[in-house]
Amino acid sequence: MPRNDKKMKNSQLYKGSLNTIIMKLLEENGKMYGYEITQKVKGITQGELNITEGALYPALHKLEAEGLLDVEIEKVDNRMRKYYKLTESGQKETVNRLSELEDFIRNMQSLVNPSPKLEF
Amino acid sequence: MKLTTQQINQLYLFTRQHYVEYYDLQTELVDHLANAIETEWEQNPKLTFDEVLNKEFRKFGVFGFMDVVESRQVALGKKYNRIVWTDFKGFFTIPKIILTGFLILAVFYFLKEYYTIEIFRIAMFFLIISMLPFLFFENRKMKKRKQETGKIWLFEKIIFNYGTFPWLIILPIHFFNIIRIDRTSNPSDLALFCMSLFIVSMSLAIFIVLKIIPSKAEAYLKQTYPEYKLENL
Numbered sequence: 001m002p003r004n005d006k007k008m009k010n011s012q013l014y015k016g017s018l019n020t021i022i023m024k025l026l027e028e029n030g031k032m033y034g035y036e037i038t039q040k041v042k043g044i045t046q047g048e049l050n051i052t053e054g055a056l057y058p059a060l061h062k063l064e065a066e067g068l069l070d071v072e073i074e075k076v077d078n079r080m081r082k083y084y085k086l087t088e089s090g091q092k093e094t095v096n097r098l099s100e101l102e103d104f105i106r107n108m109q110s111l112v113n114p115s116p117k118l119e120f
Numbered sequence: 121m122k123l124t125t126q127q128i129n130q131l132y133l134f135t136r137q138h139y140v141e142y143y144d145l146q147t148e149l150v151d152h153l154a155n156a157i158e159t160e161w162e163q164n165p166k167l168t169f170d171e172v173l174n175k176e177f178r179k180f181g182v183f184g185f186m187d188v189v190e191s192r193q194v195a196l197g198k199k200y201n202r203i204v205w206t207d208f209k210g211f212f213t214i215p216k217i218i219l220t221g222f223l224i225l226a227v228f229y230f231l232k233e234y235y236t237i238e239i240f241r242i243a244m245f246f247l248i249i250s251m252l253p254f255l256f257f258e259n260r261k262m263k264k265r266k267q268e269t270g271k272i273w274l275f276e277k278i279i280f281n282y283g284t285f286p287w288l289i290i291l292p293i294h295f296f297n298i299i300r301i302d303r304t305s306n307p308s309d310l311a312l313f314c315m316s317l318f319i320v321s322m323s324l325a326i327f328i329v330l331k332i333i334p335s336k337a338e339a340y341l342k343q344t345y346p347e348y349k350l351e352n353l
Contacts, residue, residue, distance in 0.1 A: 033151065033155075034148065034151075034152050035151070035152045035155035035156060036155075039159075052179065052180075052181065053152065053179055053180045053181075053188075054180050054181045054183070054187045054188065055187075057148070057152075057187075057188040057191065057192075058187055058188060058190075058191030058192075061188075061191050061192045061195040061196075062191065062194075062195050064195065065195035065196065065198055065199050071345075071346060072346055073345075073346040073347040073350065075350070076151075077122055077123070078123070078124070078125045078128055079123075079128050079147075079150060079151050079154055080147050080151065080347055080350070081151050082147065082148050082151065082347070
């Protein structure tokens with residue numbers, strides 16, 4: 001059955017991981033602006049995961065207020081562009097959150113897809 | 121195809137029309153919409169500016185920019201509260217604790233010597249009077265700047281509207297009105313000390329919210345918004 005792409009972006013399952021996704025991307029790419037993040041996620045997941053604008057900016061603003069992100073402004077063409085990057089504490093937090101997410105993925109994997117038991 | 125300056129201005133107008141009154145948020149949203157429109161035009165060059173804009177705006181959902189504005193308000197509100205709390209704590213740590221302690225003792229001995237409930241009301245009355253100039257004049261600075269530049273920065277508005285603390289300013293007025301208990305009672309030293317501590321803490325908190333933070337507004341804005349410097353050269 002083909003996956004329903006439109007619905008995936010609203011899935012509750014992704015919501016808890018949005019901050020971690022953003023932080024991971026910033027760790028890899030240095031500084032990014034909002035639109036770039038949405039496009040990057042789309043690209044990496046080949047269009048399967050679509051971060052909505054209404055969710056992205058609130059997440060960015062929250063991370064910024066928590067001191068995990070810092071902002072920079074650059075004049076690009078005829079407008080101003082706001083870049084986000086990880087602060088020092090943001091970098092540490094990214095490591096924590098990624099390992100948390102990996103644990104989560106591993107546990108889910110074994111719950112959803114338990115390896116067959118060989119004992120009788 | 122790149123957007124023209126006129127189209128960028130049109131996007132600013134668009135955000136204003138959709139209830140984004142703060143310049144910092146407008147700027148971020150304008151860049152987002154502009155990028156989205158430029159990308160869309162690469163795929164569908166025949167669409168008009170308005171068609172693409174509406175298409176992109178719909179992606180923000182039924183509430184439009186509301187979620188973005190609200191989340192930004194919450195985030196900056198928390199930042200403001202942190203500043204107030206840090207300043208307040210500062211009055212209870214070295215070196216300012218000496219001044220605070222002195223004030224508390226001064227109020228304590230004054231109350232002990234002259235205690236009547238009227239004294240308390242008179243103190244509240246003076247507190248209210250001393251707040252008035254700040255309430256009237258500080259706020260005008262922001263309005264004046266808005267008139268000059270046509271821009272409001274969200275954090276600026278939070279600072280000059282005292283964040284979540286307008287209740288603090290009303291507090292002395294409440295005390296002034298409410299306290300009409302019996303005059304004959306003679307409170308213990310502990311009660312008087314608590315009263316002094318309370319009066320001094322309240323006055324300090326009001327002083328921070330009304331005077332200290334607004335007077336440093338410029339510095340806070342520069343720290344919050346890198347673009348603030350670019351705009352105000």
